[in-house]
Amino acid sequence: MSQEHVRNFCIIAHIDHGKSTLADRLIELTGAVSKRNMTAQHLDTMDLEQERGITIKAQAVRLQYNAEDGTEFQLNLIDTPGHVDFAYEVSRSLAACEGAVLLVDATQGIQAQTIANVYLALEHDLEIIPVINKLDMPAAQPERVLTELEKTFGFDEEEVLKISAKTGDGVAELIDQIVNRVEPPMGEVDEPLRALIFDSKYDQFKGVVAYVRAMHGTLKNTDRVRLMGTGIETEVLETGYFSPVLEKTSGLQTGEVGYVATGLKDVKAVRVGDTMTLSGDPAFEPLPGYVAQSPMVFTGLFPTEGEDYPELRDALEKLQLNDAALVFEPESSAALGFGYRCGFLGLLHMDIVQERLEREYDLGLIATAPSVSYEVLLKDGEIITVDNPSKLPENNAYDSILEPWVNITIVSPARYIGTIMELVTSKRGEYKKMEYLESIAAEEADANSAAARDARVLLEYDIPLSEILVDFHDKLKSGTQGYGSMDYSMIENRPADLVKLDVLVNHEPVDALSMITHREEAAPQGRALTSKLKELIPRQMYAVPIQAAIGGKIVARTNVKALRKNVLAKCYGGDVTRKRKLLEQQKKGKKRRMKMVGSIEVPQEAFMAVLSLD
Numbered sequence: 010m011s012q013e014h015v016r017n018f019c020i021i022a023h024i025d026h027g028k029s030t031l032a033d034r035l036i037e038l039t040g041a042v043s044k045r046n047m048t049a050q051h052l053d054t055m056d057l058e059q060e061r062g063i064t065i066k067a068q069a070v071r072l073q074y075n076a077e078d079g080t081e082f083q084l085n086l087i088d089t090p091g092h093v094d095f096a097y098e099v100s101r102s103l104a105a106c107e108g109a110v111l112l113v114d115a116t117q118g119i120q121a122q123t124i125a126n127v128y129l130a131l132e133h134d135l136e137i138i139p140v141i142n143k144l145d146m147p148a149a150q151p152e153r154v155l156t157e158l159e160k161t162f163g164f165d166e167e168e169v170l171k172i173s174a175k176t177g178d179g180v181a182e183l184i185d186q187i188v189n190r191v192e193p194p195m196g197e198v199d200e201p202l203r204a205l206i207f208d209s210k211y212d213q214f215k216g217v218v219a220y221v222r223a224m225h226g227t228l229k230n231t232d233r234v235r236l237m238g239t240g241i242e243t244e245v246l247e248t249g250y251f252s253p254v255l256e257k258t259s260g261l262q263t264g265e266v267g268y269v270a271t272g273l274k275d276v277k278a279v280r281v282g283d284t285m286t287l288s289g290d291p292a293f294e295p296l297p298g299y300v301a302q303s304p305m306v307f308t309g310l311f312p313t314e315g316e317d318y319p320e321l322r323d324a325l326e327k328l329q330l331n332d333a334a335l336v337f338e339p340e341s342s343a344a345l346g347f348g349y350r351c352g353f354l355g356l357l358h359m360d361i362v363q364e365r366l367e368r369e370y371d372l373g374l375i376a377t378a379p380s381v382s383y384e385v386l387l388k389d390g391e392i393i394t395v396d397n398p399s400k401l402p403e404n405n406a407y408d409s410i411l412e413p414w415v416n417i418t419i420v421s422p423a424r425y426i427g428t429i430m431e432l433v434t435s436k437r438g439e440y441k442k443m444e445y446l447e448s449i450a451a452e453e454a455d456a457n458s459a460a461a462r463d464a465r466v467l468l469e470y471d472i473p474l475s476e477i478l479v480d481f482h483d484k485l486k487s488g489t490q491g492y493g494s495m496d497y498s499m500i501e502n503r504p505a506d507l508v509k510l511d512v513l514v515n516h517e518p519v520d521a522l523s524m525i526t527h528r529e530e531a532a533p534q535g536r537a538l539t540s541k542l543k544e545l546i547p548r549q550m551y552a553v554p555i556q557a558a559i560g561g562k563i564v565a566r567t568n569v570k571a572l573r574k575n576v577l578a579k580c581y582g583g584d585v586t587r588k589r590k591l592l593e594q595q596k597k598g599k600k601r602r603m604k605m606v607g608s609i610e611v612p613q614e615a616f617m618a619v620l621s622l623d
Contacts, residue, residue, distance in 0.1 A: 015264045016191045019087040019102045022112035023120035027142040031174035032088045039072040070253040085266040105207045105222040108136040108191030115149035119157045121496035145173040194264025201292040202226035204285040211327045215270035217279045229260040237295040238283035246270040281333035304352025307396040311348030313373035324370035377521045384411040399520040401509045411502035413474045421493040423466045428488040436476035441469040513556040535565035
């Protein structure tokens with residue numbers, strides 16, 4: 010098909026604003042999937058996506074649309090995730106498009122991730138089509154949301170569409186706007202092939218399947234291609250497009266989005282962001298690709314059965330092919346054996362990856378408590394990166410520790426400003442700015458008026474990443490009754506008074522339970538953690554001490570009480586001294602023999618106890 014009739018666009022929005030539902034309506038209106046085969050959230054193909062009601066992976070689909078004048082258009086749609094942890098999926102999708110549909114919920118208005126996604130789209134110089142969704146909802150306030158869009162992003166009232174993705178109202182008009190406003194691809198047909206790999210997956214029969222956008226040139230399914238980043242060459246097994254199932258074609262033209270089955274069995278050979286070109290007529294320079302995403306959260310993943318270690322490695326490599334933001338390296342633990350230290354973009358990302366490993370690859374896993382990456386300035390001037398608390402040098406070996414800080418944006422009704430400020434201040438946050446997303450009339454400007462309390466406000470803070478890692482989002486949601494939303498981005502590393510908190514079970518340090526924390530919070534966290542572990546570690550035939558220590562100083566201690574065997578059961582009579590003698594013998598045995606041979610088995614719940622500390 011001619012480039013003039015091709016349109017590449019994606020849908021961007023905050024989580025739960027109706028992206029997948031709108032994609033369903035677009036698929037129905039263009040007849041890409043028959044009604045018999047159509048399902049709700051059709052592009053969310055993973056069981057996890059269906060169960061949780063969220064989009065985890067960006068999904069592409071080709072739609073054929075006939076305009077009123079009879080012209081046929083090819084619409085390549087990429088449905089993107091909305092959660093901040095999957096922002097990398099969004100940025101990769103934007104690089105493969107010329108336009109973006111910005112979806113805003115008419116009942117919730119602009120949210121934190123909405124703002125982040127708009128800035129991402131502007132960075133990629135895309136045509137943005139603002140759309141207010143969920144007009145069918147009783148609580149919809151389209152005029153108010155329209156005012157927010159005008160004030161925050163400068164959109165004109167005429168360019169904002171109002172639709173209901175659930176009922177389909179206004180969706181046909183949206184398709185016309187996409188055709189009229191989104192620019193066709195501008196690639197050169199006569200240049201050597203340069204195709205951007207924006208995603209990939211592993212197929213046991215076809216090898217690595219690369220999802221590509223042909224920027225320049227053409228590709229036939231009989232060609233031999235070269236991956237410019239790795240220099241590897243291979244014969245193309247198959248080319249095609251997404252309908253949304255894979256449909257074979259004879260090749261891909263300039264501007265089209267599709268897939269290339271490479272037949273490669275080495276999952277490291279194909280990298281997301283790499284450029285594919287022809288072996289016989291290669292391009293001189295690759296496409297810009299993507300800025301590598303740095304992981305923010307680190308945790309250890311260990312197989313419950315030691316012999317599953319190679320299977321865990323293979324599973325992580327295949328998952329990394331499908332999820333470029335995942336990084337991992339081998340590590341060993343005295344308590345848990347051999348495993349991998351994995352880096353994630355956030356807690357939800359970590360949770361999703363762990364669940365996918367357990368479901369898709371049938372692995373039993375133990376995960377350690379998450380931590381962030383610190384920079385440690387040693388006495389000799391060297392700077393090392395520490396993402397595992399057990400690798401932090403002794404106190405006298407370094408001068409300072411620098412922790413990562415993020416800029417956090419919170420959007421919420423103004424009535425919750427006090428609650429938000431109290432929460433952020435308790436997490437060592439620093440106030441930056443506050444602004445209202447909508448204007449308040451002069452007669453309603455009183456702080457106690459309903460209009461002032463319901464007005465949406467944007468708060469900006471700088472805060473340590475470690476402080477928002479565990480329960481910050483949950484506390485924000487509960488404190489704002491579900492109305493608050495947040496987005497964050499890395500800014501810099503700053504020096505802080507941090508210490509390593511070690512946990513000793515039966516006088517033995519458990520490296521997987523150690524953590525790096527602020528000195529002022531170390532003792533309270535130690536007391537909370539030992540109390541929690543007391544509930545989780547099973548009782549033995551002897552008392553088990555649980556201690557929290559900073560260096561050689563014990564800051565908290567508790568005991569798991571001993572199970573008592575009834576040694577008096579055989580005493581059917583006699584003097585009380587006989588009973589006392591048996592109890593004393595039992596006491597001595599517990600002190601000496603049992604403590605020497607006893608080993609404490611720490612359950613999985615104990616390693617994640619830090620997540621439920623208050």
